[in-house]
Amino acid sequence: MYKIDYLPLALDDLKEIIRYITLELEAPRAAEQLIIKIDKEVQKLTDNPFRCHLYFPSESLSHEYRILNINNYSIFYTVEKEKVEIHRVIYSKRNILQMLKAQN
Helix, strand or coil, rough: CCCCEEEEEHHHHHHHHHHHHHHCCHHHHHHHHHHHHHHHHHHHCCCCCHHHHCCCCCCCCCCCEEEEEEEEEEEEEEECEEEEEEEECCCCCCCCHHHHHHHH
16 A cells, blocks of 8 residues: 655645635635545545546656546556655646746
8 A cells, every 4th residue: 555645836826726616716615625635635635646647748847647537536646665756736727837937
């Protein structure tokens, strides 16, 4: 069984998503439901982290990411030994490659 580890930037992403949905969209219940769904799907990675496909960007990155899509969000993670590291949670319509490169 793999351990899930959210990196600080991924936690910041989640906080910003919650803030945006709760305050800007004025939909706190939707924010809560999204976080519950994200947590549920991420927890499934503990049994089989290789179930999601590899992310193949047009430019090389410093990590080989796997991608888990939930609603309009993409969760980028790596698998190291017995650990799944969640690197980013990005709204799918944003410039994903740019955001992933910015963290490297």
